[in-house]
Amino acid sequence: MASTDASRLDEAYDEDLLVPGHCACGALSFIIDLNVGRPSTSAYCHCTRCQRFNGAPFVHTLHLPFAAVSWMPEACEDVGAPHLDSNTLQEAQMDRENRGFPKARGGSWSELLETYEAQAGRKWKLRCKVCSSPMGSWSVVRNGWSIWPPTIQRAPSTAEEASNHNNTNNTPTSHFTGKQLASQKAWRLMRPDHHQFYGPWRSFDVQDDGRDKFIGYKGKSERVA
Ligand SMILES: [Zn+2]
Ligand SMILES: [Zn+2]
Structure with missing residues (x-):
């Protein structure tokens, strides 16, 4: 794909590394660009x-990382990350667009995004205001997002199809890219490789799944299985 700033391109832009996602009603959507950044953690969390x-x-x-997830720009200001001012956000978006990234969808993000400051000045949980789907969180400390992959675009289950009568925005196509599903290549990069906060408070015992289990974060806490 053509770029106006070749210095930012280390390798060819791979469309298979664009991962679309959305809430249950489709009002909120995002795209993860694994060309820009790979997951620093992919885990099952039992906290x-x-x-x-x-x-x-x-x-x-x-x-x-911040730059790997594209929501509407106002998102970051809404979640209380004032250091990500609109210039920074616009620069990041232009950088992606220069590298072949699709333009952001228009509209007012703040009308759709519900936030909850779960840890004062550190972490905001994100939810769709229309359908209440949990989407993930914004972390000031990591300067990045947590995305909950159930929101990633996949073929709808029969249950989801059955409930779509209520849904004015149920197209199974990403608003950003026209892409329908995350690729197998992208899923391989996002696959969870361990369990975290696997302690006595857990409500599900995982047997023989081949993944290490930690009492807290991997690398910062004891391995328990
Ligand atoms: Zn929704
Ligand atoms: Zn957790």
């Missing part, structure tokens, strides 16, 4: 915070 925010025994969480 009580993830359990409660998601209503799930554990969640798959994917840590990504």
Whole structure:
């Protein structure tokens, strides 16, 4: 793909590394660009915070650098990351566009994004205001996103198809790229390789899945299985 700034391109831009995702109703969408940055963590998290925010025994969480996830620009200001001012955001977006990245969809992000400051000045949880789907979080400390991969675009299950009568925005195509599904190549880069916060508070015992289990974060806590 043509670029106006070849110095930023280390290697060919790979469309297979664009990963579209959205909430249950489709009002909120994002795209992960694994050309820009790879996950620093991909794990199943058993912490009580993830359990409660998601209503799930554990969640798959994917840590990504700021520039690798494209929402509407106002998102960062909404989640209380004022150091990411609109110039910084615009520069990052222009940089991606120069490298062949699709332009952001128009509209007002702040009307759709619900945020909750889960750790004061450190972490904001993100949710769709329309359908309440949990989307992930913004971390000031990591200067990056957590994305919960259940939001990644896949073929709808029969249950999801059955509930779509209510949905005015149920096209199975990314708003950003026209892409329908994340590629197998992208999934290989996002596959969870361990369990974190696997302690007595867990509500699900994982047997023989071949992944290491840690009482807290990998590399910063004891391995328990
Ligand atoms: Zn929604
Ligand atoms: Zn967690």
